[in-house]
Amino acid sequence: MVKIGNIELGEFPLLLAPMEDVSDPPFRAVCKDNGADLMYTEFISSEGLIRDAIKSRKKLDIFPYEKPIGIQIFGGDEEAMAMSARIVDATQPDILDINYGCPVKKVVCKGAGAGVLRDIPLMVRLTQAVVKSTSLPVTVKTRLGWDDSSINIEEVAERLQDVGIKALSIHGRTRAQLYKGEADWTLIRKVKENPRIQIPIFGNGDIDTPEKALEYKNQYGVDGIMIGRAAIGYPWIFNEIKHFMKTGEKLAAPSMKQRIEVARKHLKFSVEWKGEKTGILEMRRHYTSYFRNIPNIKPYRQKLVEFEAYEQVDELLCEMEQEFMNAFVEA
Known part of the structure; x- marks a missing residue:
């Protein structure tokens, strides 16, 4: 049984990735109907929450049927992240997630999202500030590193676990790759096999068929899979993966x-x-x-x-x- 804190997610949970302008309540509703075990909101700016920006506040909308649900925040300032964590805490989701993976230029230029990958001590301080400011289990979504010359995911996993995160989702690309090329899951497997790592490790990147999901589960030993772009307009992928893993047979395409x-x-x-x-x-x-x-x-x-x-x-x-x-x- 995979657990984040005290939240039980089943033997091999399928997570809906937090996608900007996609993972809103309407999209999450149809993914939940079709087998998503844990879903995350779109990422929310810590600065926006503190300023009481309408768009940021609206992204806090969650509904009882979505549970378990995680709210994801991003930012590059410790005080702002701590304050936004307290705001999120009051909305009573099940999990608070931190985004260190978004590669979009406007986010990175603010020293947030994947921009934090260039400063691991800052990443640790930001994470610690959030953990100390909430009663919720804190999780992190990140990438392998900034670029091929600065891949540091093994160090990151250990240091973030040490300051209290309860699960880690890893997208198998660097920030420099954006969404190009093939995701490298071998480094995700290294993190999972590290004897120091006791928290669940979820893999993300390129999972778009039930066959690939089962192959990657067996080959890389992750605790679960996070699915992003493959679910857009096709929420059936979650139940299709579950059925294939259970029976070895593919479900018919939705009529x-x-x-x-x-x-x-x-x-x-x-x-x-x-x-x-x-x-x-x-x-x-x-x-x-x-x-x-x-x-x-x-x-x-x-x-x-x-x-x-x-x-x-x-x-x-x-x-x-x-x-x-x-x-x-x-x-």
């Missing part, structure tokens, strides 16, 4: 009816939570994946990203369900 049902739920929640204009706009990034490999779908997908009223999009989805009722969907 058109299933795809539309999930897309409609996602859309409805998105509009309710964000408002009609923003909800419809931000939902558009998901349609390509929801309706991939459907013959003759292109004209409908085009309309999905053009319509601006909720009723229009919802009616189109209903029309698609009738039109493609018997469509064959490739796995």
Whole structure:
């Protein structure tokens, strides 16, 4: 049984990665429905929380059915991180996560996210400040290092465990790689096999099929897998992986009816939570994946990203369900 603090996650948990502008409550809802064991919010700026910025505060929205749920924060100032940890603590998630992995330039330039990878003593101080400021179990998501010449994940894992984190998720790339090339899980395995490491180690990067998930589980010995981009528009991946690991058989691809049902739920929640204009706009990034490999779908997908009223999009989805009722969907 894998545990973070006192939170039991099952024998081999599948985690939904915190993805900016993706891992919001509507997206998390459909991932939870489809087998995600632990989910994290989008990352939240510690400075934004302290300033009471509306966008940052809204990202604190969590719902009872999401539990266990982790809220992720980022920043490069010890006092700000400590203060934001206390704010998060008051919202009562199950876990508080720190982001040391985001490679985006605007975050890195502020000395936050993956920018902290260049200063390990600072990373340790920031982590310690957060651990001391919350009653929640603290976890960390990070990368292998800043670039190929400064890979330091083994040292990082030991030092962060020493200051009190309860789990570590490792993306198998450096900051310099961004999301290019192939994730290197051999270094994740080294961390897991380190006899000093007693906390759960979760691997992240390039897991996009049930076969690969099982292969990496067996080959690298991690305690669980964190899934990010592969879940966008395809939340079924969590249950597909679980089924394959249990039976060795692949589930059939979701039918058109299933795809539309999930897309409609996602859309409805998105509009309710964000408002009609923003909800419809931000939902558009998901349609390509929801309706991939459907013959003759292109004209409908085009309309999905053009319509601006909720009723229009919802009616189109209903029309698609009738039109493609018997469509064959490739796995």
